[in-house]
Amino acid sequence: MTDRLDEGQAQPPIRGLSTLGWAWTSYEQTDTVMRLFRKDLSTTRQVAVVEWLIDGEPFTERMRFPNGTPCNDMTLMHDAPHFPPAAVASLRALLSMAGPEQEPVDFSDGRVGLLFCHQCGDLYCGAVSASVVVSDSTVEWRDIAYQDGNTEEIGDAEVAAFTLTFERAPYESTITALIEDWTARSEDQRASTSTP
Template identity: 30%
Template sequence: MSAEYATFGLAPATRAGGLLPGGDYQVHRDFVDFVVDGRPLLHRLSDLDAVSPLASDVPPSLFTAQVRGLLLEAGAPLPAGRFIVYGCPECEDLACGAVTAVIEPDGEDVIWRDFAWQTDTHADLELNGYHGIGPFRFRGTEYRTALAALLDGRAPGARRRVLLIGARVAQLARLAAALRTIGVGADIAQNADRVPADELRAYGAVVFGRSVRPGERDAVRRAFTTAGVDVPCVDGLAPAVPLLVAQTEQALDRGAPGQRRLTDLTALPAAAEFGVTSSCRVRLTAYRVDRLSRTHARDLFDAVLEPGRHRVPLDAAAVRGEAYVVARTAGTVLVTAVGRR
């Protein structure tokens, strides 16, 4: 098979979890994505909510088996030499649908070809093939070196635990319960003074309650610096659990800025503006805190958008007073306060 060479790499990625209006939720998943010619392969698949088989929250033996398969050291799990490239983020059932491809050697090179959407053991390329994707020819040394790094423990590790700092235990307990619901571990403390350095290095983010004073926040940051770890710190915008969960998901996003589907988000009472790097579904939700400290949530927008800059008008009643907007795709969550002119 003749094909131009494509570069192959791996990068940490996240399928963002969250609490959605109406009581639904989606699970947080950390995984390693495939990067082809400098761009995440997942972004070439329009509006696909999926993760690669290289998920960091699966048992090590299963993770190793997936890597060995991609290295062609084991047989393909599906007929005709097909491998699962992306699957359901909630389970491992092929019936939910998966992107598969033939992965085969060609001398020293490795070929990925015949991408298709598959829901049973056989793929119908005519009906469900991704005809505009691939084939990709990877140099064998580059391909095997990238995957072997996962087996050697040199890939970025997931830190799915969050440290919640504050004195209002009831509010933090609700937040911790919500984070655990979507698969993110959470611990509560008033400070980090006596937390061992090994434990601090296990956290992927710190969330400060609104009652934590600036000096106390600085002390927590110093404790992490002393432990030799740099973690994002989240200042809670409002006592609204879904909003705090969204802020935490934004902080846990380990992807490089250039590999995120949402690049930025700003909001004024009239409209929200944001950038999209690849075709994807974007949802906007407003959270408003009234004078009695009650939180009101409203879905504002839900559509598949093409790459570029977008401006979405906002309902003035939904963002009146103290208000915030959450923009969400399958892999990115951004939160911003609604500014005032």
């Protein structure tokens, strides 16, 4: 016998769903200028960054190495001036949407970057990536793992790949709101740099 839901009847919740959220956090960035015949100059500043939350917990905690070493990778949504266009591209990729952005945010095998190098934000340094699989009711980040930027090999023996499944409507709502915000930031940045 097959259970059938009549029109208008509430569907039972899907087990094992995670909730995607985000929060502002910060990290310390140190930039060093190497100078010939003089002491190198270093400057340190706090950089605000949007961090993914999975069921209210930082996603980077799930990527922590067994020896306690934290995941230094992060989203492309932070206040460094060259990141907002890449932020929009990375968010659109999480909805499986192609966009006009030229910033590479996915690998040639179709896997999408979730967290990127904390210094340059470039895939070539490697990234935490996943296959984004969209169904009628869910979105999966399938086989989340570190991916090498040069060879595109997936996985790190110390951190096992895992999958997260989200309810599609709230997931898309979260990502769409972030796209709107970061698109506006990108446009503001372009306007401020093009004004003489």
